[in-house]
Amino acid sequence: MMVALAVSLLAVAGFGIGLWRSHVATVARSAMGTAMAGITAMMDSELDDDAKEVAVRRAGFALIRAAFGLCWRLALSLALAALPIFTADQVGLVPAEAVLTLMMRLDYLFIVSVAVLAGAHLLRRLRGPARHDPEALPEINRYSTADRFFHMLAFSSPAVMKGASKLEDRLMPDAVQAPDGPPIFITSLARGGTTALLNALHEVPGIATHTYRDMPFVTAPALWNRLAGGRGRDVGRHERAHGDGLEIDLDSPEAFEEVLWKTLWPGKYRSEGIALWDTSDRAPEAEAFISRQMRKVIHARRAAPGAARYCSKNNANIARIPYLLEAFPGCRIVVPLRRPETHAASLLRQHLNFLKLQKDDEFIRRYMRDIGHFEFGQIHKPLLFPGFDPEAFDPVTPDHWMDYWLHAFRHVERYKDRCLFVLQDDMRAEPQETLEALCAQLDVDPAGVNFSTHFRPTPDRAPQDLYTPALFAEADALYRGLERHAAPPPGLQGIGGNPITVRA
Template identity: 35%
Template sequence: MTNATAKQASNNTAFHVSGWDHWLSGLVSRHPQHWIRLGNFETRLAADAIEDIKIEKPIFVAGLARSGSTILLETLAGHADAATHRYRDYPPVFTPWLWNRFVDLAPGKKNVAVERTHADGINVTPESPEAFEEMIWMAFFNNLHEIGKSNVLDGHISNPGFEQFYRDHIRKLIHVRGGQRYVSKANYLVTRMEYLLSIFPDARFVLPVRDPVWHIASLIKQHKLFCAGEADNPRAIAHMQRVGHYEFGLDRRPINTGDLHETFAIMKLWTNGDEIEGWARYWSNLHHYLADRMIVNKDLAKATLVVRYEDLVADPAKQLASLFDHVELDGAGPLIDRVAPTIHAPDYYRPKFDDAEIALIRDITNIAAKRFGYDAVSV
């Protein structure tokens, strides 16, 4: 880790978790069954308010971290009909109706924009959309982040308690936000899309992908940043575990797509310091899984729009028009006109791999990358 990376992480206030947030998030994390009961109680209180709300064509953005999912979420969230989780919903994510009423009444609310933890130029406020529903998934399902067990939830899974809670939670969030369509971003949904499709047959999925050399460079950069930040701020590790973000940092864990041998091999490479090979095998494994599922499940393929990061930054207007057409959100023209000029390729880093490292990445990821239309791309 370079001194510059360590200094950047140490200076990034996003790694500093306040005592209040640490205490309340710990209370939520340690007592999930209590919060499930409280969420169900809230649903009864909000019954009149959400009685007529229907969940129609929910939108799920899912993909490996650093693939452009945040850009897509923020763009979708800018539509008047969209209802998303926001930073203000944390820590008591299970009770959005009551908590947001409290936040609205609380004095001294601050809406100051700060750069998010990733140090990637994206500024956020309490009103910015964010991925928090993982806390709910973890409360209802064991083993979601255990590398020794499959993390796949397919179309054969049934958990009535979760499904009812999840539907009610979405309806409450739609009411709180004043929208009509639920929009979610969660990287871990990549192994749950078929389960979600069984719950919501009209769901729309958006799957961002990225050229593996650039993608892996970004993943390695983020992992170093998070390791440095968490080392200086122990509460940050607990925060990441509580919200269910294991993509980077001192408790990094790969998604187990059902291939136990490959998952352990990836972890061993990371543990031994073979970052590039580990990430390359992870990229290949996850994208092979996704391509396979869309071949096997035609309904999933039809419901899923693949958005290649390179296409998005090369022609944002065209790609965003395809995005809104796929998810069936009308009247997005002015939003596209406003957002498209702000989307561009990253100018704050470039891959620093040598020729041998690039060749290693290409060799490992070549077949999986071709399944998403990638041939060798120059760096």
């Protein structure tokens, strides 16, 4: 019995060594990636029929090669497993039949499987997370094959998003909840502090936001939540793709509102950049769609009846300020304001980060494009602020992002009397006082929420000599002007029905 056990373990070890040394897992992952690439091409609305045919044909040939590669690797591993069994039988140690009978027993299979899994887990812990370990990668890479399929299905066409919304309306007509006040729009250039501010306000009772649970069918949050398993669906907390230390899970708020704008106004998204919205772009049917979506989000978050406010973080809304003010009367537009030298440096850093991420993984590029996050990387589409020339500077240089900041906030300055500015310096230095003052201006009760956990306490600093002196001086002067305009009014007076700019 002991000899048969020893030979069987040698056979298991041989099989494992064969799989390991022949890199069968790498080949299998490559095959799955190739299959997903073919499916992605078929569902990519930006590709014409000829391009789809070429991509699918290329994926098909690659899968055939991968199949042959898997076959010979598995055959080699089986041969290595058979070698000790055959050798022991030939020299008379133990009959091959006795070894195979032992290996087919259920208790043997269970014990050996548990031991192998435990050993693999221990080895993985000792070695640390690998580059392709899903636990070590950002949220996009943690998508399973099924997750990616549903994502590509949802974003294969604007008609799918609109159809999902209509299906939810038909199957769950009561999956809406009326708001208890005008919507709150958090907007600025990316890296301005919008995510931290959204996370802080998300903690306030009665504030409803999009969360990762809404993905990928963001236009049907209640229906998709039910189909996907509701509260039973969960993932562990992990760092998001930006590499900025912010951790997320399915209940974390996120900027998915842009999906609606991209679906309803596709003509605004051009090859050179994204055009701005103004009051001439009013579209009653589209506005009704967005308003109903706001009520769906409030219902999906299960806020208390009669005490719910829709809140979104959408960096692209900085290009829609006049439109939002007219389309959603009384709305609050909150603009985090960050020093230009630190803001531009952070923008450049993230652009370089996503250039690499999107080069390494095609799905990351597809994911960011689908949710309308064109801020960085290979898919970078700048907002076309008045006077901004996207080709004036190379996007991998600091001056490009400083110039972008300057034109963006020149545009915002035109509406400074109709926005609520929040200084990044204040959110870092005095988060509790700053957010409580902002809540007062938003007419929401902070309910004792501890806001300090959402903001870094360290000063926000970056070198100023990264930029052309004249360009930085102009941006700094603009920041100083907005900073002075954001000084708090005496007594933090309420804003009544009209938004005004305050330093929160």
